[in-house]
Amino acid sequence: MSLALEWAASHTTVATDPKTTARSAADLQAEVGETITEGGIGAVRAMELFDEVLLPATRSSEDPMNLAYIPAAPTRAAVAFDTAVSAANVFGGIWENGAGAIFAENQVLRWLADLLGWPADSAGVFVAGGTSGNLSALATARDHALRTRGRRPDRGWALACASTAHSSVSSAARLLDMDVVTVPVDDQGHLTGGALEHELAADERICAVVVSGGTTNAGIVDDIASVVETAHRHGAWVHVDGAYGGAALAAPSVRERFAGIERADSFIVDPHKWLFAPYDCCALLYRDPRPAAAAHSQHAAYLDAIDRGESNPADLAAHLSRRTRGLPLWYSLATHGTAAYTAAIERCLSSCRTVARAIEEAEHLELLAAPELSVVVFRRPGWTPADYRRWSQRLAKDGTLLCVPTAFRGEVALRLAFVNPSTDPQAVIEVLRTTMLEADGS
Ligand SMILES: Cc1ncc(COP(=O)(O)O)c(C=O)c1O
Secondary structure, eight states, rough: OOOHHHHHHHHSSOOTTOOOOOOHHHHHHHHOOOOOOOOOOOOHHHHHHIIIIIGGGGGOSSTTTBBBSSOOOOHHHHHHHEEEEEEHOOSSSSHHHHHHHHHHHHHHHHHHHHHHTOOOTTEEEEOOOOOHHHHHHHHHHHHHHHHHHHHHHHHHEEEEEESSSSSHHHHHHTTTTOEEEEEETTTTOOOOHHHHHHHHHHOEEEEEEEEEEEEEOOBBBHHHHHHHHHHTTOOOOOEEEEETTGGGGGGGEEEEEEEGGGGEEEEEEEEHHHSOOOOOOOOEEEEEOOHHHHHHOOOOOOGTSSSSSSSSSSSSOOSOOOOOTTTHHHHHHHHHHHHHHHHHHHHHHHHHHHHHHHHHHOTTTEEEESSSSSEEEEETOOOHHHHHHHHHHHHHHHTSSSSSSEEEEEEEEEEOOOOOOTTOHHHHHHHHHHOOSSSOOO
């Protein structure tokens, strides 16, 4: 036991290794061998394998030069407290079992609801990630439509979103047996109420609209105000996917981009993305939690004694047992204060703008869009897809910079996502300057 605790204590303060990365399962099998045996291999050997073989075969998401996908940058306080949460092992599904822990999670959810401009009776729950948050919110929307409209449309339900919505939205639609109606975006990539109007008027199956509060690929925030106005006029639920970008609600320099969110029906943000919490953590909020409770509450003989008048997180998403995964964020927020969060998010936004400006000014690079949040998308004119791949893999291998190719408006591009306040924009600019001048990317 002490081996694991000592490891956890030292790891919360040790810098991560940007070079660590995946190996094949066959390779790992050869080095690790069988660990699940009748007699056990003992804590010393298990810990040794974890520290020396298994963990080095993962890629650190926290390195300041990891700007691929959506990386992570949990505070040391949040990481440390995650260990405390594990040790406490609270059942966070119902108030009766988890009251104190749920109370603290609810204070964090209240902070988020205030950022959204939502009323006192709005409520939420922490789930594992954006995918399950989107699924639970859309299950609520579909259930609410059935209850309010009284019948399922003959051709089933549908949701509307832009093609830039995260892949988890179409995955949720598949699971919920809903069709996806793709709405064209404006020339800057925003879903707007104007474009939505036509789809909603033409298709009574649409019971939910998903807007992006920061697309993953380019950090674009849809026109939430016009979408909410249009969707509500047609009786459709509005869900805001802020898994990545929702953290920017706390940043005054971009808060205006989210105008209209105060009238949305549900919202998610992943604290493991840009709110400096460890995996896995998604905050799912409802402006009015009653439709969520109607959709998700589980009933069984052994559950009937639950006091439904209390705040029971199990009632608001597709789960029953749950870890109180909001607590690492709670501890870090309580420790550092919300002003430190605002400053850290603003620092990421500022780093992104600095790098975007340098890209715009660099003769050998092309900025593809001015960043709305903290993702910058650009290209290296003259490079082939293979050049991009080679360049990306070379830098990943030597731990210089993690940046992987993407597609943007039909062409191969690169993207950098800034969610780590420790990222030094000048270091990123220097890497781009020194490694992208070569014509072939080798
Ligand atoms: C906008 C958006 N929504 C949803 C998700 C899915 O979140 P998760 O990976 O936590 O399931 C992501 C992940 O990157 C995202 O960027």
